[in-house]
Amino acid sequence: MGFFERLKQSLVKTRNQLAEKIEGIIKFSAKIDEDTLEELEEVLISADIGVSASDKLLSQLREKVRAEKIRSPEELKEALKEEIIKVFPAEKLEIVPPTIILVVGVNGVGKTTTIGKLAYRFKTQGKKVILSAADTFRAAAAEQLSIWGQRAGVDVVKHQEGSDPAAVLFDAIQAGKARRADIIICDTAGRLHTKKNLMEELKKLYRVSEKEYPEAKIVSLLVLDATTGQNAIAQAKIFKEAVNISGIVLTKLDGTAKGGVAVAIASELNLPVFFIGVGEGMDDLEEFDPKAFADAIL
Amino acid sequence: MNLPCLLKKGVNDLAFEALTQKLEAVFKRLRGKGKLSEADVKQAMREIRLALLEADVNYKVVKDFVQKVTERAVGQEVMESLTPAQQVIKIVHDELVRLMGPKDTKLNFSQSKVSVFMMVGLQGSGKTTTCGKLGLYLSKMGKRPLLVAADIYRPAAIKQLQVVGEKVGLPVFTMGEQDPVAISKAALEHAFRHGNDVVIIDTAGRLHIDDELMEELERIKEAVTPNEILLVVDSMTGQDAVNVAETFHNRLHLTGLILTKLDGDTRGGAALSIKAVTGCPIKFVGVGEKLTDLEPFYPDRMASRILGMGDVLSLIEKATAAIDQEKARQLEEKIRKEEFTLEDFLEQIKQVRKMGSLDQIMSMIPGFSPQKLQGIEFNEKELVHIEAIINSMTKEERRNPSIINGSRRRRIAMGSGTSVQDVNRLLKQFEQTKKLMKQLSDLEKGRKKGRFKLPFF
Numbered sequence: 001m002g003f004f005e006r007l008k009q010s011l012v013k014t015r016n017q018l019a020e021k022i023e024g025i026i027k028f029s030a031k032i033d034e035d036t037l038e039e040l041e042e043v044l045i046s047a048d049i050g051v052s053a054s055d056k057l058l059s060q061l062r063e064k065v066r067a068e069k070i071r072s073p074e075e076l077k078e079a080l081k082e083e084i085i086k087v088f089p090a091e092k093l094e095i096v097p098p099t100i101i102l103v104v105g106v107n108g109v110g111k112t113t114t115i116g117k118l119a120y121r122f123k124t125q126g127k128k129v130i131l132s133a134a135d136t137f138r139a140a141a142a143e144q145l146s147i148w149g150q151r152a153g154v155d156v157v158k159h160q161e162g163s164d165p166a167a168v169l170f171d172a173i174q175a176g177k178a179r180r181a182d183i184i185i186c187d188t189a190g191r192l193h194t195k196k197n198l199m200e201e202l203k204k205l206y207r208v209s210e211k212e213y214p215e216a217k218i219v220s221l222l223v224l225d226a227t228t229g230q231n232a233i234a235q236a237k238i239f240k241e242a243v244n245i246s247g248i249v250l251t252k253l254d255g256t257a258k259g260g261v262a263v264a265i266a267s268e269l270n271l272p273v274f275f276i277g278v279g280e281g282m283d284d285l286e287e288f289d290p291k292a293f294a295d296a297i298l
Numbered sequence: 299m300n301l302p303c304l305l306k307k308g309v310n311d312l313a314f315e316a317l318t319q320k321l322e323a324v325f326k327r328l329r330g331k332g333k334l335s336e337a338d339v340k341q342a343m344r345e346i347r348l349a350l351l352e353a354d355v356n357y358k359v360v361k362d363f364v365q366k367v368t369e370r371a372v373g374q375e376v377m378e379s380l381t382p383a384q385q386v387i388k389i390v391h392d393e394l395v396r397l398m399g400p401k402d403t404k405l406n407f408s409q410s411k412v413s414v415f416m417m418v419g420l421q422g423s424g425k426t427t428t429c430g431k432l433g434l435y436l437s438k439m440g441k442r443p444l445l446v447a448a449d450i451y452r453p454a455a456i457k458q459l460q461v462v463g464e465k466v467g468l469p470v471f472t473m474g475e476q477d478p479v480a481i482s483k484a485a486l487e488h489a490f491r492h493g494n495d496v497v498i499i500d501t502a503g504r505l506h507i508d509d510e511l512m513e514e515l516e517r518i519k520e521a522v523t524p525n526e527i528l529l530v531v532d533s534m535t536g537q538d539a540v541n542v543a544e545t546f547h548n549r550l551h552l553t554g555l556i557l558t559k560l561d562g563d564t565r566g567g568a569a570l571s572i573k574a575v576t577g578c579p580i581k582f583v584g585v586g587e588k589l590t591d592l593e594p595f596y597p598d599r600m601a602s603r604i605l606g607m608g609d610v611l612s613l614i615e616k617a618t619a620a621i622d623q624e625k626a627r628q629l630e631e632k633i634r635k636e637e638f639t640l641e642d643f644l645e646q647i648k649q650v651r652k653m654g655s656l657d658q659i660m661s662m663i664p665g666f667s668p669q670k671l672q673g674i675e676f677n678e679k680e681l682v683h684i685e686a687i688i689n690s691m692t693k694e695e696r697r698n699p700s701i702i703n704g705s706r707r708r709r710i711a712m713g714s715g716t717s718v719q720d721v722n723r724l725l726k727q728f729e730q731t732k733k734l735m736k737q738l739s740d741l742e743k744g745r746k747k748g749r750f751k752l753p754f755f
Contacts, residue, residue: 046357048536051348107559108422108532137587139426139461140454147453161461192562225422229354229536231564252421255505257538280451 036073037062040080047260047297050230053267057083081294087263088290091272093247097127097182098216100173100209103249104202104239105223107190110251110277112141114223115185116148117277117285123152127182132172133158134165134205137189145187151282155179165189165201166208173212184216193238206243219246221274226252226259236265250288251277258297339371342386353565353604356540359574367393391601398570399597402579405436406525406553412489413496414522418515418550419530420542421503424558426455428530428584429500430462431592432556435582436496437468444494445470446485448478448518449502459500466589469494478502479517486522499524506545515550526553528581531572533557539568540575547576557595558584569600638732640696644688647681686714687724699725 037058044054057080064070064079101118103111112135119129131149133156135141142158149156157172169186176184188205191198209218220243224232239245250259253276262273273288343364350360370393371386407413415432417425426449433443445463447470449455456472463470469492471485482499489497501518504511519527529543529552546552555576557569560583573580580595631637688696690713695702702710702725711718 042357045351046537048354048538051351106534106562108424110422138458139465140457143457144452144454192559194561194563225532225534227420227532227536227538227542228534229539229564229568230352231354231534231562232536234563252505255420255538256507256541257536261536 036076040076043298044260047258048229048264049260049297050233050264053087053264056267057087057263077298081291081298084263084294084297085290088266088288088293089270089272091247091274092287093219093274095122095127095183095219096217098176098213099183100176100213100216100218101183101185102188102202102205102209102218102220102243103185103223104188104220104243104245105190106192106225106235107138109190109223109225109228111135111190111223112144112148112187113280114221114249114251114275114277114285115145115187116152117282118185118275119148119154120152120282121285122183123154128180129154129183129185130172130176130179130181131156132169132184132186134168134172135187135189136161136163136165136168141187141189166204169205169208170212173209173216177213184213193235199238199242202239203242218244220244221247221249222271223249223251224259224262224265226250226262226276227255227257228261230261230264232261233264233268236269236271240269240271245271247272247274249273249275249277249285254278254284259293260297262293263297336372339368339386343368343371346390349605350567350570353567354534354536354539354571355567355604356537356571356574359540359571362574363393363397363570391598391605394570394601394604395597398573398580398595398600400579401594401596402554403581403594405581407441407496408525412486412494413526414486414499414524415496415526415528416499416501416515416518416522416524417528417530417556418501418546418552419503420505420532421452423503423530423532424584425449425503425530426458426462426500427589428556428558428582428592429459429498430466430468430589431584432528432582433463433468433498434466434589435592436498437466441496442494443468443496443498444485444489444492446482446497446499447472448481448485448499450475450478450481451502455500455502462589471497478514479521482518482522497522506542512545512549519550524553527551528554528556529572529576529578530556530558531568533560533566533568533583534562534564535568537571539571543572544575547578552576552578554578554581556580556582556584561585561587561591565604566600567604569595570604640688640691640699640728641693643728643731644685644696647684683714683716683720684724684727687711687716687721690714699728 040061041054041058044057045051049057060083061076061080064083065076068079070076070079103115103118105111115131119131122129129152131145131154133142133145135145136159139161142156142161146156146158155175157168157175159168159171165188172184172186175181186205186209188202189198191202193199206218206220209216220239222236222239222245224235228235236245236248248262248265248271250262250273253259259276265271266273273290273293276286276288276293278284278286346367347360347364350363351357355363367390371389405415417429417432419425429445433445436443445459445468447456447459449459456474460470460472471481471488473481473484478501482497485497485499489495499518499522501515502511504515506512527550529546531539531543535542543552543555555572555578557566557580560566569580572578580597580600582592583595585591585593687710690710691702695706695710702721707718707721711721714721
């Protein structure tokens with residue numbers, strides 16, 4: 001390469017760099033600069049939104065800043081909130097009786113409690129609900145569900161500990177048909193998504209639902225603990241593959257955890273959040289409101 | 299030593315080579331240079347920062363960590379060393395191990411009285427199960443634990459502990475839904491009278507910001523002066539782990555931590571976060587659904603896992619579980635004496651297959667990336683062919699492949715339903731494997747003499 005060519009190239013490079021810098025200054029005006037964005041990144045990551053989803057949000061934000069000539073940090077925040085809200089698909093959980101709801105998730109996320117709350121919710125809406133205690137693995141899980149059933153005033157179908165979960169669901173479906181239940185909610189044992197045999201067991205529950213009650217709509221709800229970090233994405237992916245998850249219930253949002261990983265999941269897997277759990281009371285289940293959620297994060 | 303065991307050795311020794319692909323890419327870039335500039339270290343640290351954040355280490359903890367490591371790495375240590383990349387990785391890993399260590403599973407027992415262990419944590423972190431596991435662990439140590447059901451809030455929590463107690467063969471003290479402070483006191487009394495030397499109190503899960511319930515824990519603590527207050531933390535916890543651990547620690551002065559659900563695929567960055575904010579040792583980890591699944595916490599394993607090496611360790615465990623130790627010893631002998639035959643090769647393949655699909659296994663081993671195994675890349679189907687080919691050989695041929703001439707090759711190909719080329723390829727692969735194993739075993743010998751050098755940099 002000749003001397004002049006090299007000189008020219010380096011000049012072009014400098015020019016480009018300068019242009020970028022100036023663009024940067026114009027882009028963020030005096031008040032919005034990279035520091036502001038870094039602060040926002042910290043907020044997003046601290047809420048468990050994760051690196052890649054945060055990056056995505058921020059790059060969209062950058063474009064918005066440019067397009068809409070956003071100047072003040074307040075406007076910037078609002079713009080970011082809008083981006084977060086946009087990530088969530090606007091689906092609501094629609095119940096068309098008869099419906100079978102499979103409630104799945106890893107250990108300790110609050111499946112049984114969520115079922116208690118769901119049962120109460122549907123019951124107060126005038127629906128007839130039957131609970132199926134298909135967590136036959138964890139000690140006293142069926143008892144726990146029965147107590148919730150009593151509280152909510154709905155029937156519970158249960159077997160002995162250690163029995164076949166599919167048999168419990170089968171019986172619950174028969175009971176549901178006989179008693180003309182609108183909704184059968186099936187509790188399942190908590191399982192790590194990495195346990196292959198346990199995931200197969202879950203698939204079987206789905207198949208039993210399809211086969212024994214073809215008229216029923218099957219809804220699989222994934223219960224996620226809001227304190228969970230990035231592993232929730234792997235959970236959602238694998239549970240979705242197994243039982244075709246329709247949406248998420250985000251629990252334990254009454255703590256300090258923000259549950260931001262739901263944003264990452266919505267962005268990656270297009271899964272809506274239907275409900276949030278905000279306490280241990282029967283009515284501590286709320287419909288998910290993306291705006292309130294975004295407000296809580298920022 | 300056979301292949302899986304060698305892998306195990308290799309993986310342990312070459313731990314620093316086994317980072318995530320991303321980190322590998324960065325260090326490949328660094329590897330090319332003789333010395334590290336500050337910019338290089340910064341570049342590497344950017345990737346490490348990402349890796350840590352993706353592993354759920356708390357944002358602030360990451361910030362501090364990266365800064366500290368950068369300082370160390372940009373200093374003379376690295377700049378003047380011969381292999382900078384080695385040092386950077388080593389510093390990162392060492393720093394993680396140091397922060398999470400040392401390994402400490404010592405439990406504090408009372409000399410004269412009944413010892414009191416109190417288990418605390420958020421809802422769903424696994425306290426009740428862990429109570430059972432710890433009880434079993436203690437009774438194996440020769441202690442006589444009493445489990446105490448002090449979770450009066452969650453429906454059927456008492457029943458759950460009773461069932462767990464029954465499974466591990468330990469007595470469970472219950473008093474219905476009375477005040478947990480009164481339950482704890484009475485349990486201590488009960489233990490004293492019934493010859494139990496440890497009580498493990500299963501408290502209710504609670505949010506760290508629930509002032510009323512946190513106060514209840516303080517009252518229990520005051521009433522029974524526990525020897526250990528153990529915070530049970532779900533290893534899948536995200537950024538909030540610091541808030542939880544900090545609050546529990548501030549209010550109760552924890553003595554230790556137990557990390558649960560590590561049998562999943564979480565990277566478990568929470569371990570670093572909680573250790574960083576509490577300074578308490580992580581004593582045990584829960585690694586499965588069975589009540590025997592409680593293990594000591596190994597900081598080095600956790601460091602590797604956070605950096606994305608979790609799969610390697612699980613592979614090691616799989617390998618250990620699948621391998622017959624005696625056979626392994628015999629094979630090691632054979633490799634040493636260079637008597638490794640096709641029969642052994644067949645045996646190896648069978649053992650490796652016990653661990654899972656080959657793709658999976660290969661992808662788990664950073665040191666054995668496909669590039670390193672040039673020519674020995676096989677897929678599942680190929681394994682079936684290999685088995686067929688070896689099965690079509692005579693014993694003599696298996697022991698001494700050099701006698702396999704053209705006509706033997708044709709016969710073997712016919713017999714196994716493959717082609718002569720396939721047979722040739724297998725023989726070549728076998729030679730390569732033999733060489734590789736010899737190298738690894740030499741490497742190991744060399745290391746013992748102290749002249750071991752990482753071959754991958």
